[in-house]
Amino acid sequence: MSSTFQNFQQAKSQPSSYQGIALVCPVSVGYAKQSEKGAAYFIGRSLGEMIQQAGIHKDDVDGLAISSFSLGPDSVISLCQHFDISPRFLEQLPFGGASGVIAMRRAARAVQMGDADIVACIGGDTNQAGSFADLIADFSTFTRDASYPYGAGGPNAAFALITQHYMEQYGATREDFGRIAIAQRYNANHYPTALLGHKTLSMDDYLNARPIAGPVHMFDCVMPCAGGEGFLMMSVERAKFLGLPYVSILAADELHHAHRDDPVQYRAGWTLYANKLYQQANIGPDDIDMLQTYDDYPVISMMQMEDLGFCAKGEAKQFVRETALTFDGNNLGYSSGNNCLPHNTSGGQLSVGQAGSAAGFLGLVESIRQLLGQAEKNQVQDARHAMVSGYGMINYDRGLCSSAAILASTTSDTAGGQ
Amino acid sequence: MADSKQMPVTKKRPPAKRTNLGAQLKPFAEQGELRLQQCSSCQQFSYPPREVCGHCLSGDLSWQVCPAEGQVLARVDLHNSFEPFYAEQLPWVLLSIKLDAGPVVYAHSASHAGLENSGSEVEALEIESIANSGDRVELSLQLDEAEAPVFVAEPLK
Numbered sequence A: 001m002s003s004t005f006q007n008f009q010q011a012k013s014q015p016s017s018y019q020g021i022a023l024v025c026p027v028s029v030g031y032a033k034q035s036e037k038g039a040a041y042f043i044g045r046s047l048g049e050m051i052q053q054a055g056i057h058k059d060d061v062d063g064l065a066i067s068s069f070s071l072g073p074d075s076v077i078s079l080c081q082h083f084d085i086s087p088r089f090l091e092q093l094p095f096g097g098a099s100g101v102i103a104m105r106r107a108a109r110a111v112q113m114g115d116a117d118i119v120a121c122i123g124g125d126t127n128q129a130g131s132f133a134d135l136i137a138d139f140s141t142f143t144r145d146a147s148y149p150y151g152a153g154g155p156n157a158a159f160a161l162i163t164q165h166y167m168e169q170y171g172a173t174r175e176d177f178g179r180i181a182i183a184q185r186y187n188a189n190h191y192p193t194a195l196l197g198h199k200t201l202s203m204d205d206y207l208n209a210r211p212i213a214g215p216v217h218m219f220d221c222v223m224p225c226a227g228g229e230g231f232l233m234m235s236v237e238r239a240k241f242l243g244l245p246y247v248s249i250l251a252a253d254e255l256h257h258a259h260r261d262d263p264v265q266y267r268a269g270w271t272l273y274a275n276k277l278y279q280q281a282n283i284g285p286d287d288i289d290m291l292q293t294y295d296d297y298p299v300i301s302m303m304q305m306e307d308l309g310f311c312a313k314g315e316a317k318q319f320v321r322e323t324a325l326t327f328d329g330n331n332l333g334y335s336s337g338n339n340c341l342p343h344n345t346s347g348g349q350l351s352v353g354q355a356g357s358a359a360g361f362l363g364l365v366e367s368i369r370q371l372l373g374q375a376e377k378n379q380v381q382d383a384r385h386a387m388v389s390g391y392g393m394i395n396y397d398r399g400l401c402s403s404a405a406i407l408a409s410t411t412s413d414t415a416g417g418q
Numbered sequence B: 001m002a003d004s005k006q007m008p009v010t011k012k013r014p015p016a017k018r019t020n021l022g023a024q025l026k027p028f029a030e031q032g033e034l035r036l037q038q039c040s041s042c043q044q045f046s047y048p049p050r051e052v053c054g055h056c057l058s059g060d061l062s063w064q065v066c067p068a069e070g071q072v073l074a075r076v077d078l079h080n081s082f083e084p085f086y087a088e089q090l091p092w093v094l095l096s097i098k099l100d101a102g103p104v105v106y107a108h109s110a111s112h113a114g115l116e117n118s119g120s121e122v123e124a125l126e127i128e129s130i131a132n133s134g135d136r137v138e139l140s141l142q143l144d145e146a147e148a149p150v151f152v153a154e155p156l157k
């Protein structure tokens, strides 16, 4: 890189504190494999459940930060008339798997700066017959010209190429990916909303699954579904006034289309800000009590484990061999040693289902629930800090978006919101 | 007679839809010329097709003959496709290739491309003729069964 670029890097400002911001009322709504309802149903019902939990009126919500693939031709402004509300802050975040953390960042600044008092952050999508096929057939101009015509419809093929390259480069095996999928299924077995939570998954099941593309088999792929995920954002002062328990943001960042000269993706933007997140949060990876990665495929979760500092690049295979990834530390016989890092504690998309853009909120909403102690059978004991990361938008051959946040329960000593 | 006439109509085709820019590759595919967008300001090749240069943002891109050699980044066999044309011919080989000229392209494998000029020989081809990761390949631009432009890669001997 040129010296001018390095100087520019040095001069780059950092995100200021998220102090004073409260995340409250996490909801996961309406999960179904398919639905005849439109996206507005899942967004609207998420909003309805949140305000009921918060004990507020819909007119108290003066900001909306919305993500949806299936809302078209409507947009967030259409929702104002549909829901009959008059917000003074609107955001629509078309960032798929990174949209939850990005919505949270935008909303937090709006609340800090007085542009809104209560922002509803929601990802919601429907899944109607054929709608997933339609989405992937025309996802972007680049996919239309350069990947879809080759049979590489949808993300499976792009991720198969990424997975194949990663396996050849770092020696990760299908069993290693299986450890992630199986631990998540165990977590889902304890989370009633998970659409696959009623089924168990063994290593034999995993390894003998139907092949999809290259090394990617059925249990490496998410099941598209309908659903909504969301939470409310407000000041700590307001949360206290309303008597709402809340979670704080210790640090958050995003970076898109980073490492763009890598011919094949094996890392994403997290590598360039993970250290700054830990610095701002004043904790390290060892202090993280749960990790929620964007698991559209297990290889992407491995990249996040590496890029967010839980292990070195290429060492996620060893990490998952030595670390219990379940919410309760059960190693299920698939990992050795005493290490434990609860990972995708609701089952992740692999076992909950991928409700379009709502999947980009899944780990964030689950983290808020966990840190509030409101998870039920899958509650992580004594959880104080969560790392949540987002990833998304396969515009051609790689995911472009990266986002990540460190959240804290407000009973923990490092919580940022006083 | 009627049956043979109807055959082409009912036969499954690969997806023919392209952007306006992507469709501009068709005449070069007809001529068997490998062309990509090249920038008149910085001389870099860009792909997938785009409106401005991906290096210097110049708007002055034109289709120029591009060096055809590259290296396979990864190869996968597709066992699933939403497109009936591919779904009926699984597994289908998909290659990602880093061209020496810069861009990364997805390409069919010449030995399993289902192209009209490869006809019924497809079944008989040997596994070794399919490129794998790390292999050097030569890329060509051809018309597929939907008369749409696609890249096809062949291992360099």
Ligand SMILES: [Zn+2]
Residues within 6 Å of the ligand: B039, B040, B041, B042, B043, B044, B053, B054, B055, B056, B057, B058
């Ligand atoms: Zn240029």
